[in-house]
Amino acid sequence: MSSTGGQDAASTKTADREVVVSRLVAARREAVFEAFTAVRHLSRWWGPDGFTTTTAAFEFRVGGVWEFVMHGPDGTDYPEWIRWTAIDPPSRIAMLHGERADDPDAFESVLTFEEVGDSTQVELHTVFTTKALRDRAVDQFGAVEGGRQTLGNLADYVTGMADEGAG
Template sequence: MSETGRGAPARSATADREVVISQVIEAPRELVFEAFTEVRHLSRWWGPEGFTTTTRSFEFRVGGEWDFVMHGPDGTDYQEWITWTQIVPPEGIVLLHGEYRGDPNAFESFLAFAPEGASTRVEMRTVFPTKELRDEAVEKYHAIEGGRQTLGNLAAYVTEIVRKGVEG
């Protein structure tokens, strides 16, 4: 950790606008990365517990877009839109996520896939445009718990693929 001149840890300029979630997944990094980048996988695990996803269009490339609807367990539909701004297989992805193209409240997510022995650590750092939007996402939309559940769903999904591969 970097230090300031007084010996206190340096604070990120965006810390009050961030949510950081990580999870170790018992699967190779390439498989975890693939599960995040191919629509046939994403529709199987994306979103918090109880949510399903319908993809309208998907193009995984820098500048490509994923237009989709998340269906909540209560029947509420959430229009979502993602564009990828950086892709470094299998190390990381940077994306912009909003409700629609040009959404002024869209947030940026930095996803890092780091090998940890035979497992992979996924770290998702999300930076919101303002502290208020971050606080709203956390308080109203339960972004931290939802992010943990989403990474948990990813872990369960790829762990099952690995288990079936070993058995089959």
């Protein structure tokens, strides 16, 4: 079910169900990876611009779950659920992401962290179960722009952490 092995064949089969966003972050890979490991980090940057996050449960380990609510700037609450399916520090995190544990529309995402000099290239590669679900996420929920904003918020947070640590 995962699209991590055999990238060329998998990409051809899933291209119409994918969303891929990436960002170069001016911080070391370990620091960028660390921003995903604890609620004290995630709650400060997760989500698109103007969103906040309230966590109900969090355990960063393979099989662990993050249950949270994203609060939109218009006051709308979005229940979210993530189960971590693979964690390879500091290069890769895979997850199943939906509205709840039994969500039939949950999708798979893989985050990769690649060193580029003193910076880190972060890529979020998401594969939906159907093209219709992917199109809905893009058209109705702004998944591409939201993903870009989320990675932008991550970049701002991590570079801020580095600045605080340097002072």
